[in-house]
Amino acid sequence: MPIDLAPDLAPVELLVCATCRAGQPTEIEGPRPGAQLGAALAELDWPAHVTVREVECLSNCDSGCSIAVRGGSERWTYVYGNFTGADDAALVHEGITKYAATADGIVPWRERPVHFRKNCIARVPPLTLPE
Amino acid sequence: MPIDLAPDLAPVELLVCATCRAGQPTEIEGPRPGAQLGAALAELDWPAHVTVREVECLSNCDSGCSIAVRGGSERWTYVYGNFTGADDAALVHEGITKYAATADGIVPWRERPVHFRKNCIARVPPLTLPE
Numbered sequence: 001m002p003i004d005l006a007p008d009l010a011p012v013e014l015l016v017c018a019t020c021r022a023g024q025p026t027e028i029e030g031p032r033p034g035a036q037l038g039a040a041l042a043e044l045d046w047p048a049h050v051t052v053r054e055v056e057c058l059s060n061c062d063s064g065c066s067i068a069v070r071g072g073s074e075r076w077t078y079v080y081g082n083f084t085g086a087d088d089a090a091l092v093h094e095g096i097t098k099y100a101a102t103a104d105g106i107v108p109w110r111e112r113p114v115h116f117r118k119n120c121i122a123r124v125p126p127l128t129l130p131e
Numbered sequence: 132m133p134i135d136l137a138p139d140l141a142p143v144e145l146l147v148c149a150t151c152r153a154g155q156p157t158e159i160e161g162p163r164p165g166a167q168l169g170a171a172l173a174e175l176d177w178p179a180h181v182t183v184r185e186v187e188c189l190s191n192c193d194s195g196c197s198i199a200v201r202g203g204s205e206r207w208t209y210v211y212g213n214f215t216g217a218d219d220a221a222l223v224h225e226g227i228t229k230y231a232a233t234a235d236g237i238v239p240w241r242e243r244p245v246h247f248r249k250n251c252i253a254r255v256p257p258l259t260l261p262e
Binding site (some may be wrong): 015057060123 | 146184186187188189190191197199201208209210212251252253254255256260261
């Protein structure tokens with residue numbers, strides 16, 4: 001059980017599209033890149049308030065593999081794409097750990113992994129809309 | 132005040148990116164296409180459980196104008212893009228009204244406006260994750 005260093009922060013859900021083929025032809029057998037990314041992420045150590053879940057299609061198939069991240073009523077939700085599979089697990093871990101350390105989900109631009117800067121598919125405002 | 136035909140359905144928020152320039156050069160003055168779309172949508176009659184709000188950038192700038200729609204813990208959130216401005220208000224109204232009539236946010240594919248079928252940027256699962 002990891003030590004909870006952020007007791008005041010809302011729980012974070014990292015949602016990994018496990019159905020993504022990342023552009024692979026449909027006749028290729030074996031685990032899909034999205035499922036491989038999800039499995040690799042599940043193996044990593046995360047802050048105690050972060051949960052990793054595999055989900056079905058995030059409808060970002062032109063720019064897969066994809067993740068979505070959210071957490072509580074005060075944080076922006078982000079969708080990131082163009083991951084290639086398990087090889088990107090460390091990169092995702094870095095970006096999401098930084099997200100999870102914020103109250104509003106907004107990581108300063110320069111602190112975001114370059115892939116996150118270049119492959120943000122969309123974001124959705126917090127449930128409690130900013131003024 | 133519209134009659135509430137759907138008392139059992141959770142409230143729906145239609146979020147319109149009001150900062151979107153829809154690819155216009157930054158030196159063009161006057162209201163932005165996103166703000167014009169938001170204003171046109173605000174003029175329409177909506178089901179009583181639908182609220183239209185203008186929000187800041189949805190980070191879908193390569194495919195703007197953009198909207199996001201969500202509502203309650205049981206519905207999927209969707210982001211749609213590639214609207215051109217106020218001219219698309221009726222189209223957005225049709226698609227969102229259908230969304231608002233569902234409990235889970237999933238409108239059968241053939242019932243979605245063609246633009247919605249072709250310009251779904253991403254979707255995010257309900258807060259209460261499907262099994």
